[in-house]
Amino acid sequence: MAEAHAAVAFSFSITHEGWDVNFDREVLHLVWQSGVRSWKKRIARLLNNLHNGIYPGHYSYLCLIIGVVSAMHLYGQRVPLNLPPKILSLCPSQTLYWQLGACTITSLSYWLSAVYFLRYSLKMLFMYKGWMYESQVKGSKPSLATRIWAVFVSIIEGWNTPKLYSYQSSLPRLPLPSLHDTMTRYLRSVRPLLDDKSYTKMVKLADEFENGIGKKLQRYIILKSWWSTNYVSDWWEEYVYLRGRYPLMINSNFYGIDAIMLHPTSNQAARAASIINSLLRFRRLLDRQELDPILIQGMVPLCSWQYERIFNTTRVPGDEADKIIHISDSNHIAVYHKGRYFKVIIHHKGRILRPAEIQMQIEQILKDTSEPQEGEEKLAALTAGLRRHWAKVRQSYFSKGVNRLSLDAIERAAFVVVLDDFPYEFDMEDPSKLDNYGKVLLHGKGYDRWFDKSFTLCIGNNGRLGFNAEHSWGDAAVMSHLWEWVITEESYEPRSDAPIIAHCLEYILLEESENIRFDHRGNALGNPEFTPPPPNRLNWDIPKSCQCAIEESLHIANILINDIDLRIYVHDNYGKGFMKSCNLSPDAYIQMALQLAYFRDAGKFCLTYEAAMTRMFREGRTETVRPCSQESVAWVKGMEDKSNSIEEKIKLLKIACANHQRAYKDAMCGKGIDRHIFCLYVVSKYLEVDSPFIKEVMSEPWRLSTSQTPHGQTKKLDLKKHPKCISAGGGFGPVADDGYGVSYIIAGEDLLFFHISNKKSCPTTDCHRFAKKIEQALADMRQLYVDFKN
Structure with missing residues (x-):
């Protein structure tokens, strides 16, 4: 217990000879240093909070306004709203000090009004998402609306240099989709996974929900979206993670x-x-x-x-x-x-x-x-x-x-x-x-x-x-x-x-x-x-x-x-450089490869999860993209149909990738499906209301759970100068007992990493076999364009 004794900085004892005090100067010095460091951090945190609280404004503009207002008032000029005389009328005297005080209060009110005007203007500008849906093709010009929007954003952001948390109060809230839009998107997403009979049943359940209990549940979520910073994140953290x-x-x-x-x-x-x-x-x-x-x-x-x-x-x-x-x-x-x-x-x-x-x-x-x-x-x-x-x-x-x-x-x-x-x-x-x-x-x-x-x-x-x-x-x-x-x-x-x-x-x-x-x-x-x-x-x-x-x-x-298996597949035959040369989004390209690989591996399609961030909104976390769509299914079936021409297969691939890219942007812009339905589910549990539709949706397994590991988030990373300075990404376990967990990172122009996991107890899944299917799918997709060019 020597360490425990060494940790005692102060002791006090009473004996028959009196009282005795002992202390360890070294430990007390460490305590003092810790306290000083803590107070320094508190002061720094306070200054940063003040900086963020007035962003995009700045203190220097307040000093400038005080100088201008004071000069105008002292030289007899009328300032806007004529506030100094009104404030002085409440003061006990009209001395120079009181006049300067009145000018300072007036300037502060002008400055704060400008700060809040700039902040809410920036929030309104950030609500515009039209720029995301415009073509990213090299050489194409953004629309007039987007160019005007960009000019205003640049002007307002130019008033001050932001810190890490400066934008927090200027970020818009996550928008709440209408119940009808979510139902429509959901039915479209499950259509390729259901036969006609099952789909007809699901349409009926969705219609009953939308015109029945769903309206009541939606009203509660609307209320939550008004008073909460983000109507999803706190429930997502609690019920998906902390209550597990x-x-x-x-x-x-x-x-x-x-x-x-x-x-x-x-x-x-x-x-x-x-x-x-x-x-x-x-x-x-x-x-x-x-x-x-x-x-x-x-x-x-x-x-x-x-x-x-x-x-x-x-x-x-x-x-x-x-x-x-x-x-x-x-x-x-x-x-x-x-x-x-x-x-x-x-x-x-x-x-x-x-x-x-x-x-x-x-x-x-x-x-x-x-x-x-x-x-x-x-x-x-x-x-x-x-x-x-x-x-x-x-x-x-x-x-x-x-x-x-x-x-x-x-x-x-x-x-x-x-x-x-x-x-x-x-x-x-x-x-x-x-x-x-x-x-x-x-x-x-x-x-x-x-x-x-x-x-x-x-x-x-x-x-x-x-x-x-x-x-x-x-x-x-x-x-x-x-x-x-x-x-x-x-x-x-x-x-x-x-x-x-x-x-x-x-x-x-x-x-x-x-x-x-x-x-x-x-x-x-x-x-x-x-x-x-x-x-x-x-x-x-x-x-x-x-x-x-x-x-x-x-x-x-x-x-x-003992039940988990993992395969990390390194694909170095080609990477995003080739994918971009095909005028296709690398993420959409890989997702289509995963759909083709899974179909070849399982002989069927499955509900697929891809994580998309919603961090363009305050306290945003993630939303689900559903890569298995009618367009992706049409392309996979077209690829497997040997009678189809190369041109037809490429056409179907482009349509599938374009649809996936739009779905990904919809998810980022708050137009997703699954977080909205999740919140409806939570409210139904609070109200102790059973819904056959929600029960059906929440019971659907994500047999293919995917996620892209992002990179290039720091300005320090320059892969052209240091091509080896890239992480191999990371991975996670499968979500469903009979499914795969697939994480991938587009590590460079010619390098991809796939982290594939599955449970050994499931006889139908094998991450090593699935890795080979992914390898073959990527090779077949590349061959399409090679044959097309030849």
Whole structure:
């Protein structure tokens, strides 16, 4: 218990000789530093909130208005609305100070009026989505309305430089579709999946719903859309994620992989230190709101709300529902290695520890030969099992004492780091190595990932890495942005806080090898300025009954692990360059390939899910695109019909891709189907109303669940200069027991990655077989255009 004694900063005791006070100056100094840092962040956060509160206005314009109004009033000129004399009439005197005060109040009212006028004007402009539907063909000109819109947006945005959250109050609310429009779109989406009899039945159910209980349910959602920021997001977070009692591992959490074309060092401690430092630098950008907001077409912002919970966040289990706990600051990370947990301090005198300093801490953990305490090694299995079971165990064994302190150290950490004692391997000649790489990140051993944490950074003993992320706090696009920034920053962006000599060395190394983070021995560049605080081993008191509960969760986790299969298919025959040369959207092209592959694999079509973001609206998350449409079915059948000409097949493909692209844009613009029906379902449950239509819709399985991992979200990434600096994307488990989970990333002009998962217990699905179907579908689609040109 030496660590526990060292943590006591102050003690007070009374003896027969009097009273005695002892204190540890070093610990009190750490407490003082933490407090100062916390107050600095609070002040910075307050200033940022003031900046965002007046965006797109600026304080300098207020000073200018005060000067103009004061000059006009003092020289006898009448200012607009003649406010200074009216204010002075309420003052006790007419001295110069009172006159200047009246002019200041007048100027403030003018300025605030202008600020709110600009803000609401910007919100109205952002409601216009016509630019999304206009042709993106090279050389085509936007419409007159879009050009006028762009001019006004540019003028208003030019008044001030935005911070990360500056646009939040200017983003419009997610529009609520009419009940009739949703019913019409839904029936059209399921038509290719139903025979005539089933479709007639569904039309009848939809008509009864629309003209019956649906009207009442819609009125409640209309009311919610008026007073809530986003009529979907809070219910989506609660009912889809937090109320789920199933295990998070595989079923909900997702993973991301390293830039596998690069391997800057095989030194595990050095690579961990470099990435940890980069993650902390990204967190500092978030805290200071210095990260640039993402702008579509350089003008339309995406909602940045989800970024607030990337760090210092954990999902806490509950009996009926979990809750997300986010703290404003954390000065440590939690590290797991060979069954032991450590608390590692990451700040010193107001700055982030440098990579060389963090490497020293990681090396101390790697060299530690102590054994795990009883129950400690497999403790995280509780986060991989059933949520209700974890909630009961947490309440019984981790609500007080040393267990509570240690659990707090993990849950209140900035993030969790796992140092694995085996390598993460990639070999183009042996695909199984990359498959195992993905499995390690998706589920590990079932007890070596803290699945409740917003994300867990995982590092193999050969220096390769990845992450496992919890899903309720945010979507994959946000983690993808973080990961892209970190990988890019580590690969070729010099650190601004490094010493000048180190900068020179970094640039020299960049010219020679592009490895600007590690020396020739694989260690992090730079010398430590001081000896950093040693890692603090966490202590646990886990009785036998709790260990049995841990084993119970691990049993559930092992069942899931043994049932999941994963194939990561690397397609390097061609990429988006060829797809664009065919004048087709790369995403639509790949979705059509997936439809063709699934039909060849299963002999039928299925309800297909593709995630589209709705972050052009405030607190937007995702909407569903349904790629299996009448047009895509017509194309697939046309491809399989040998009597069809090449020209006819290409024509059908273009029609299918155009339809898919429009459906994707509809989903992004709030014209989707599934989130609206989901909210209708929630209201029906609140009112305890049964609807045969909603019951039918909600019971439909998504046998093909797909998602594209976005990239190019940071301005740092330049694949033309650094083509190897790209993550291989990430993946997730299948949504349906008899379905596939497919995540893909368009990694470059000639490179695609597909992460395909399925359950081994299902006799009709096989991710390895499906990968070959995708490969063949992509080859056949390319051959269409090759034959057409010849």
